[in-house]
Amino acid sequence: MSGGSLTLRGRVRAVLGENIDTDIIYPGRYLNITDREKTAEHLFELAYPEIRPALQPGEFIVAARNFGCGSSREQAAAALKFAGAGAVIAASFARIFFRNAINLGIPAVVAPDAAALCAPGDELEIDLAAGQIRNLTRNVTISAAPLDPRAVELVSTGGLIPYLKRKHAAAS
Amino acid sequence: MPMTLAEKILARASGRHSVSPDQVVVARVDLAMSHENADLVRKSFLQVGVPRVWDPSKIVIIFDHRVPAESEKTATTHKAIREFVAAQGIRNFYDVGRGGICHQVLPENGHVRPGMVLVGTDSHTTTHGAFGAFATGIGATEMAGVWTEGELWFKVPSTLRIAVEGEFRPWISAKDLILRIIGMLGAAGADYRAVEFDGSAIRRMTVASRMVLCNLAMEMGAKVAFTPVDEVLLDYLRPRTAEALEPIAPDPDAVYESTIELDASEDLWEPQVACPHSVDHVKPLSALGDVPVDQAVLGSCTNGRLEDLEIAAMVLAGRAVHPRTRLVVIPASQRIYRDAMRLGYLETLAAAGAMIAPPGCGPCVGVHQGILASGETCVSSTNRNFLGRMGSKDSLVYLASPAVVAASAVAGRLAHPASIVKEIPCPVEV
Numbered sequence: 001m002s003g004g005s006l007t008l009r010g011r012v013r014a015v016l017g018e019n020i021d022t023d024i025i026y027p028g029r030y031l032n033i034t035d036r037e038k039t040a041e042h043l044f045e046l047a048y049p050e051i052r053p054a055l056q057p058g059e060f061i062v063a064a065r066n067f068g069c070g071s072s073r074e075q076a077a078a079a080l081k082f083a084g085a086g087a088v089i090a091a092s093f094a095r096i097f098f099r100n101a102i103n104l105g106i107p108a109v110v111a112p113d114a115a116a117l118c119a120p121g122d123e124l125e126i127d128l129a130a131g132q133i134r135n136l137t138r139n140v141t142i143s144a145a146p147l148d149p150r151a152v153e154l155v156s157t158g159g160l161i162p163y164l165k166r167k168h169a170a171a172s
Numbered sequence: 173m174p175m176t177l178a179e180k181i182l183a184r185a186s187g188r189h190s191v192s193p194d195q196v197v198v199a200r201v202d203l204a205m206s207h208e209n210a211d212l213v214r215k216s217f218l219q220v221g222v223p224r225v226w227d228p229s230k231i232v233i234i235f236d237h238r239v240p241a242e243s244e245k246t247a248t249t250h251k252a253i254r255e256f257v258a259a260q261g262i263r264n265f266y267d268v269g270r271g272g273i274c275h276q277v278l279p280e281n282g283h284v285r286p287g288m289v290l291v292g293t294d295s296h297t298t299t300h301g302a303f304g305a306f307a308t309g310i311g312a313t314e315m316a317g318v319w320t321e322g323e324l325w326f327k328v329p330s331t332l333r334i335a336v337e338g339e340f341r342p343w344i345s346a347k348d349l350i351l352r353i354i355g356m357l358g359a360a361g362a363d364y365r366a367v368e369f370d371g372s373a374i375r376r377m378t379v380a381s382r383m384v385l386c387n388l389a390m391e392m393g394a395k396v397a398f399t400p401v402d403e404v405l406l407d408y409l410r411p412r413t414a415e416a417l418e419p420i421a422p423d424p425d426a427v428y429e430s431t432i433e434l435d436a437s438e439d440l441w442e443p444q445v446a447c448p449h450s451v452d453h454v455k456p457l458s459a460l461g462d463v464p465v466d467q468a469v470l471g472s473c474t475n476g477r478l479e480d481l482e483i484a485a486m487v488l489a490g491r492a493v494h495p496r497t498r499l500v501v502i503p504a505s506q507r508i509y510r511d512a513m514r515l516g517y518l519e520t521l522a523a524a525g526a527m528i529a530p531p532g533c534g535p536c537v538g539v540h541q542g543i544l545a546s547g548e549t550c551v552s553s554t555n556r557n558f559l560g561r562m563g564s565k566d567s568l569v570y571l572a573s574p575a576v577v578a579a580s581a582v583a584g585r586l587a588h589p590a591s592i593v594k595e596i597p598c599p600v601e602v
């Protein structure tokens with residue numbers, strides 16, 4: 001995400017199935033890592049170890065429904081963010097993961113057909129506020145849920161902490 | 173306007189007469205709970221730059237995931253939290269040896285009351301719906317926001333009602349019921365929704381069993397879950413708090429998104445088991461064939477309570493854990509540990525060959541006290557069996573009731589408790 005822009009462009013790194021749980025995204029044994037940058041090292045470590053070394057900055061992870069189900073661990077969203085993922089696109093998200101992602105400033109985009117209409121390597125353009133994804137490689141439009149204005153604001157500020165910082169600095 | 177429990181609580185917490193599903197409201201938070209991940213919250217909170225938390229009396233911190241500290245890293249985290257807690261004047265702090273698993277410690281010590289809005293940096297915070305609270309999990313960054321502002325936005329969930337009538341058959345418990353429901357609805361079956369459990373079978377349950385339902389409702393995606401606020405619950409709460417207890421109930425004509433009706437005696441013939449690697453991969457025990465077991469785990473915020481230890485002690489009394497199997501027993505709290513000691517359950521279990529581990533999360537999240545090696549199989553009374561959850565990604569975890577865990581420990585393979593114990597258990601009194 002650059003300069004508060006609400007359009008993202010990048011390639012699909014991986015297309016995953018349904019119910020990708022938080023232990024798959026970030027194993028519980030590394031929960032004592034509280035340095036957020038360091039969480040990136042363990043992204044998808046048990047089930048898809050090939051994703052992280054290949055992930056380029058700004059690339060997208062696409063998945064079927066219920067991405068991020070399971071634990072409330074914020075490290076799952078942090079690992080994606082600090083490994084460089086530009087957004088996660090899924091048919092649906094588990095609610096805590098969704099909130100964690102937005103609060104950390106990583107867009108979570110709900111698009112029911114994305115997993116069927118994307119393959120690794122495809123280039124996408126995502127308009128977050130409008131809820132539209134263009135698959136430029138295949139020349140198809142994938143409909144997505146527009147991101148709630150509150151979420152757009154958080155994502156473009158870089159997450160909840162920068163948002164609160166700004167708010168409380170302004171108030172004092 | 174008639175409202176469900178979730179709607180009533182959110183309406184009150186956001187200062188409105190009524191709310192309806194999908195409306196976004198900002199609600200005041202009555203209680204904010206964290207465990208070791210309070211360290212992540214603390215770091216984010218310090219970045220915001222306000223000097224004091226909004227209300228130290230509404231924050232509870234409990235060490236449970238890694239107790240006692242299993243590594244220098246954790247010891248350092250614990251230390252940082254202790255210092256923060258002292259500096260901020262957070263009095264509700266449960267250190268090693270004073271508490272147990274957060275979801276047990278909160279109600280046990282009277283922190284939870286009907287009608288509250290409770291958030292916790294733990295997904296199984298839904299457990300506290302058994303006490304009539306709108307209780308849900310949030311991430312650490314969001315909790316830093318709560319520590320700063322004491323409020324949080326929520327989208328009002330629609331409500332799924334699950335009515336269970338009838339009587340359970342022998343050996344069938346709340347765990348079997350909720351596994352059956354998750355198997356029917358799937359891991360996303362209640363996504364973003366509130367769940368209200370009701371019906372005669374639920375109203376007859378102990379508070380401990382009701383907690384099992386609300387705890388596992390999370391595994392079908394529920395935002396919050398409730399069991400009834402009735403005399404059984406109020407009897408549990410009265411000795412634990414000096415605060416007024418306000419009964420709260422859904423309006424009789426509240427609007428539900430859907431209702432599921434089950435008959436405990438007809439729909440639950442036998443114990444249910446969640447097979448690897450997902451909680452919704454549920455099968456009746458008899459469909460599983462011969463499954464040898466290397467480790468059996470009895471504990472967790474799902475099933476580490478006194479009634480769970482009691483039924484395991486009943487199964488294991490005068491018997492021995494199978495030579496091929498290790499049994500790890502973890503009481504959910506210090507208080508349960510002491511009660512189980514006083515009542516002789518720990519003696520019975522240890523005599524049978526169980527290892528009794530200290531109160532806390534134990535091996536549930538795969539960090540210590542019973543990690544699985546590649547190729548090993550575990551039967552566990554916990555709530556998650558995801559790939560690699562309890563150790564090697566090449567291990568298998570089956571989730572089942574305490575009675576099935578205990579019976580399997582004796583048999584060395586997944587087993588029905590009736591195959592071990594011939595007399596039928598009497599209903600548990602807690």
Ligand code: SF4
Binds near residue numbers: 472474533
């Ligand atoms: S017992 Fe397991 S599920 Fe419960 S709080 Fe601890 S780690 Fe989480």
